[in-house]
Amino acid sequence: MIPKLIRACEQYQMWAEATHLHSAYDQWDQAIITMMEHSPSAWRHDQFSLNITKVSNHDLWYRAMIFYLEEEPMLLNDLLKLLSNKVDLTKTTQVIKRTGHIALITPFLKSVQNQNIAAVNEALNEIYLQNEDYESLRNSIKEYDSFELTALAADLETHELLECRRIAALLYRKNKKFQKSIEISKKDDLHKDAMETVAESKDATMAEDLLRHIMNMEDKELFGAMLYTCYDLVKPDVALEMALALRSLGDVMPYFIQFVADLSKRVETVQKSTDDIKKKEEQKNEEAMNRPLDIGVDFMFPNMAQQMQPQNLAIMPAMGMNMQQQQF
Secondary structure (H helix, E strand, O other): OHHHHHHHHHHOOOHHHHHHHHHHOOOHHHHHHHHHHOHHHHOOHHHHHHHHOOOOOOHHHHHHHHHHHHHOHHHHHHHHHHHOOOOOHHHHHHHHHHHOOHHHHHHHHHHHHHHOOHHHHHHHHHHHHHOOOHHHHHHHHHHOOOOOHHHHHHHHHOOOOHHHHHHHHHHHHHOOOHHHHHHHHHHOOOHHHHHHHHHHHOOHHHHHHHHHHHHHHOOHHHHHHHHHHOHHHOOHHHHHHHHHHHOOHHHHHHHHHHHHHHHHHHHHHHHHHHHHHHHHHHHHHHHHHHOOOOOOHHHHOOOHHHHOOHHHHHHOOOHHHHHHHHHO
């Protein structure tokens, strides 16, 4: 009965009714197609949302995205959020990106970025860069690492804007290319970023190179900041040498106070460990001295065990025989 009604509705172009009958007859795919092809009279967002999640032809999901982009762009993010657990996010991003309106789905991309998918991350990074939203771009790069890092860093390295070059240095640091990151930061006089990169690298050679660079600049404040930021990587003789060269012994004193304090703690720790070892050895020796001697028969009569062996017992004369021989 329902199929006949559907054909009648289609014959008389009663598309809203035909859509309702398709949905009631569990023909969700056809209901979606009818709404997209005859949207002026058949489409309703609530009905479309109800049917789109039940379709068997998954290509309709991506057709629906284009449909909403062209006819109901303000509802596109709602549709995408409804389908977020069903669609392929990489394909979804590529489909919208080809239209040239990827920025329109920024709210949706943000809502799924926690899945750390490369296509989503790259799309958002491009959007942030175009909008000159450097803070969001920096946070995105720090929190989500699935994207073509080297290519983005190379593009930003020679960018005319300082913040872009700064982000390029961050990308190289994230990719463990510490020396490249430091060079970019030094060129732009971003010495704080360079110090943080050195500290993250845990490389004493890089620390000394940057410290000598700061010494050549004769900047005492940066010298003190470097000693504080990279304290674990700076050797005391190097720190003293450069402090003398800068005539800045006052700036190096906090470093040496901390160094002496740490050295004292290490000495105390070693001394305590040594004392503990000595106490354990003394206790062990004392227990050995107080232990009673375990003297057995073998110690008192060393030859008895040999005489008591079966072959020796066989050749020993019996007690009675010996006495009889003495009588004769």
